[in-house]
Amino acid sequence: MNKLSIEKLNKSFDIVIDNIASDKSISHRCAMFSLLSDQPSYIKNYLRGEDTMDSLKIAEKLGATVEDDGEMIKITPPEFLREPNDILDCGNAGTGMRLYAGLLSGIEGSFVLTGDKYLRGRPMKRVVNPLRDIGAKIDGREDGNKAPLHIRGGKLKPFKYHSPIDSAQVKSALILAGIQSDEVSFYKEDLLSRDHTERMLNGMGADITTGEDGWIKINPLEGKLKPLNITVPTDPSSAFFFAVAAAIIPDSKVTLKNVTLNPTRIEAYKILKQMGAKVQFIETENVYEPLGDIIVESAQLNGVTVDKNIAWLIDELPALSIAMSIANGKSVVKNAEELRVKESDRISAVVNSLKLCGVDFLEEEDGYEINGNATLQKATIDSHGDHRIAMSFAIAGLVCGMEVEDTQCIETSFPNFNEILNSLKP
Numbered sequence: 145m146n147k148l149s150i151e152k153l154n155k156s157f158d159i160v161i162d163n164i165a166s167d168k169s170i171s172h173r174c175a176m177f178s179l180l181s182d183q184p185s186y187i188k189n190y191l192r193g194e195d196t197m198d199s200l201k202i203a204e205k206l207g208a209t210v211e212d213d214g215e216m217i218k219i220t221p222p223e224f225l226r227e228p229n230d231i232l233d234c235g236n237a238g239t240g241m242r243l244y245a246g247l248l249s250g251i252e253g254s255f256v257l258t259g260d261k262y263l264r265g266r267p268m269k270r271v272v273n274p275l276r277d278i279g280a281k282i283d284g285r286e287d288g289n290k291a292p293l294h295i296r297g298g299k300l301k302p303f304k305y306h307s308p309i310d311s312a313q314v315k316s317a318l319i320l321a322g323i324q325s326d327e328v329s330f331y332k333e334d335l336l337s338r339d340h341t342e343r344m345l346n347g348m349g350a351d352i353t354t355g356e357d358g359w360i361k362i363n364p365l366e367g368k369l370k371p372l373n374i375t376v377p378t379d380p381s382s383a384f385f386f387a388v389a390a391a392i393i394p395d396s397k398v399t400l401k402n403v404t405l406n407p408t409r410i411e412a413y414k415i416l417k418q419m420g421a422k423v424q425f426i427e428t429e430n431v432y433e434p435l436g437d438i439i440v441e442s443a444q445l446n447g448v449t450v451d452k453n454i455a456w457l458i459d460e461l462p463a464l465s466i467a468m469s470i471a472n473g474k475s476v477v478k479n480a481e482e483l484r485v486k487e488s489d490r491i492s493a494v495v496n497s498l499k500l501c502g503v504d505f506l507e508e509e510d511g512y513e514i515n516g517n518a519t520l521q522k523a524t525i526d527s528h529g530d531h532r533i534a535m536s537f538a539i540a541g542l543v544c545g546m547e548v549e550d551t552q553c554i555e556t557s558f559p560n561f562n563e564i565l566n567s568l569k570p
């Protein structure tokens with residue numbers, strides 16, 4: 145159990161950061177989608193975090209060959225995915241477990257997906273039920289709701305499924321199942337969740353289209369897909385910790401390089417802008433999706449109400465709560481019950497940690513209210529094994545000093561977080 149001691153930063157900063165962790169969502173998908181081709185995929189800037197390295201190890205157990213020269217990862221898929229002779233360990237990654245559940249449901253064989261104690265406590269029925277409905281045989285603890293999950297994959301039926309939750313993991317699991325069926329399937333979510341799966345698979349030659357009525361039409365694959373050839377962009381959710389740092393430390397500025405500017409991923413920056421921070425998006429390229437630089441400068445922040453587009457903010461709300469604590473006036477987060485089933489119960493972890501820092505709040509079932517204008521106080525924070533909680537309170541530590549415990553989880557998504565944090569010091 146590692147620990148981070150953060151000292152108060154007594155000065156402003158103006159930095160350009162070009163080594164923030166690569167995108168976790170896109171990296172997971174690179175490992176998995178490369179298995180759908182018959183040629184090698186080449187991935188530059190693959191995220192070398194624990195979660196995504198676990199996805200890569202699973203690809204190997206399914207028969208892929210992975211060559212890594214330290215810069216480029218080459219993934220050569222097997223002719224047919226093979227039944228592994230061991231369990232498949234997704235570590236801490238909900239994305240790993242849920243997307244592999246969808247992919248493996250359509251493959252003949254027996255597969256066991258497991259993970260660490262936090263992942264084994266997270267709900268899996270959101271993918272298990274719709275996958276069972278189309279013919280996958282899946283079992284697990286609590287009637288299939290908790291891992292370890294056993295999947296006996298095989299032929300899948302086409303489906304028309306309106307998801308009760310807006311979740312990119314559920315959508316991606318069902319898309320991966322749908323492309324393996326013999327007939328067209330349809331999927332709908334009320335708010336478009338992050339759409340890397342659709343963009344990347346279409347870039348590889350799949351045919352997945354979203355109609356004006358919001359139904360996603362998933363055509364079956366006609367043979368193998370083209371390989372991926374991709375430089376994974378910077379992860380906007382990881383970069384956001386330093387956006388908040390620049391917003392709350394007076395006279396500070398940060399330039400975050402080569403970030404994906406996918407509209408489903410940059411909503412938190414827009415909220416920070418709405419709160420008063422100066423935020424600019426500078427698009428430089430468009431490969432699979434738009435990417436470029438984000439510049440954030442400090443300003444007096446004001447409270448904000450966040451009750452829409454929650455799926456676009458789910459990973460950033462803990463860091464936003466630090467900005468909300470310092471902002472003038474009250475901030476409100478609503479309709480965010482999904483926060484309770486992430487790597488930790490993020491509503492409870494956020495408010496209880498803010499309480500230790502002297503922030504006045506009200507906890508609700510689906511969110512919280514934060515009374516701003518707080519003078520943050522140094523505290524000892526438990527990450528609850530959640531990387532986003534650990535890094536959010538490390539950033540708060542720049543204002544008041546902080547001890548953050550159980551920080552091993554930062555390795556899941558942002559292994560050089562502490563190194564970049566230290567580079568802010570004079």
Ligand code: S3P
Nearest residue numbers: 169239311312313314337458459
């Ligand atoms: C992810 C989707 C999100 C997000 C997670 C990564 C993905 O979860 O929280 O960190 O890569 O698909 P949802 O399933 O709630 O959208």
